[in-house]
Amino acid sequence: MFAVMKTGGKQYRVEPGDTLEIEKLAAEAGETVQFNDVLMVGGDAPKVGAPHVEGAAVQAEVLGQVKGPKVVNFVRRRRKHSSKRTKGHRQQLTMIKVTEILETGADASGVKAAIGAGSAPRGDAPAPKAEAPAPKAAPKAAAAPAGSDDLTKLSGVGPKLAEKLQGAGVTSFAQIAAWTEDDIAALDEQLSIRGRIEREGWIDQAKALVAEKE
Known part of the structure; x- marks a missing residue:
């Protein structure tokens, strides 16, 4: 059996036992999380969602937080003092191992929903209820200090x-x-x-x- 799930704005085709790196999740190594945005479940009787398969989910074990490969961006400005700048970036990722694919009963599994990678829990998610983010919301504040910086x-x-x-x-x-x-x-x-x-x-x-x- 396989499933196509969505997390962090990307789609992944997964099977039990698969290990993959995804957008960073708010979870610690050893935790089990559940992805509720399942677009398709394959097998003897395939199910295709519209857009999600009702009651389906993918459960996975968090193996740890890692960094992706370094991406180098070279910028050259022709008409601004001929300045050049090379900068690198390594994306924060979470490594997971798929443990189970649920065709039904996701809302009664008791496993917390995967949060933090653009996959907000739907109404059938087992995670505690939270206020839905407004569309096109500003970036989340990260413990901003008192007062404003320049x-x-x-x-x-x-x-x-x-x-x-x-x-x-x-x-x-x-x-x-x-x-x-x-x-x-x-x-x-x-x-x-x-x-x-x-x-x-x-x-x-x-x-x-x-x-x-x-």
């Missing part, structure tokens, strides 16, 4: 853009340093900043500024 210290951020960021709930370098790819995509769409976050390297700059404060 966001204009980031490359490419002027007073007007800093005001927009504050209006979207972004007030500290700690928040920016903790952004995920989903957070970046949501803020990029909300404020129409056209990829400036990754292009200017805000996350790396924010991490350095947080380290200076400490």
Whole structure:
């Protein structure tokens, strides 16, 4: 039997025993989590969801938190003092091992739903009820310190853009340093900043500024 599940905005075809790396989950090594966004269950009697298969789920054991391969981004500006910059990034990932595929009864399994990779639990998820995030929400605050940081210290951020960021709930370098790819995509769409976050390297700059404060 196999299943096609969705997590972190990506789809995976999985079978019991498969080991794979997915977008980071809020879970510790050794925990068992349940993915409730199942698009298809294959076998003797295949089921295709519309979009999800009702009552189906994929359960997996969390093996640990890892980092993906380093991605190097080289930026060269022709008309700005011929500046060059090379920066690297390693995506935070979670390694899991698929243990079971449930065709039915996901809501009564008692296993907590996988959270933190863009896969919000649906109504049939066994996880405790939580407020559904608003569409195109600003990135989640990551224990922001009291007061606001001077966001204009980031490359490419002027007073007007800093005001927009504050209006979207972004007030500290700690928040920016903790952004995920989903957070970046949501803020990029909300404020129409056209990829400036990754292009200017805000996350790396924010991490350095947080380290200076400490």
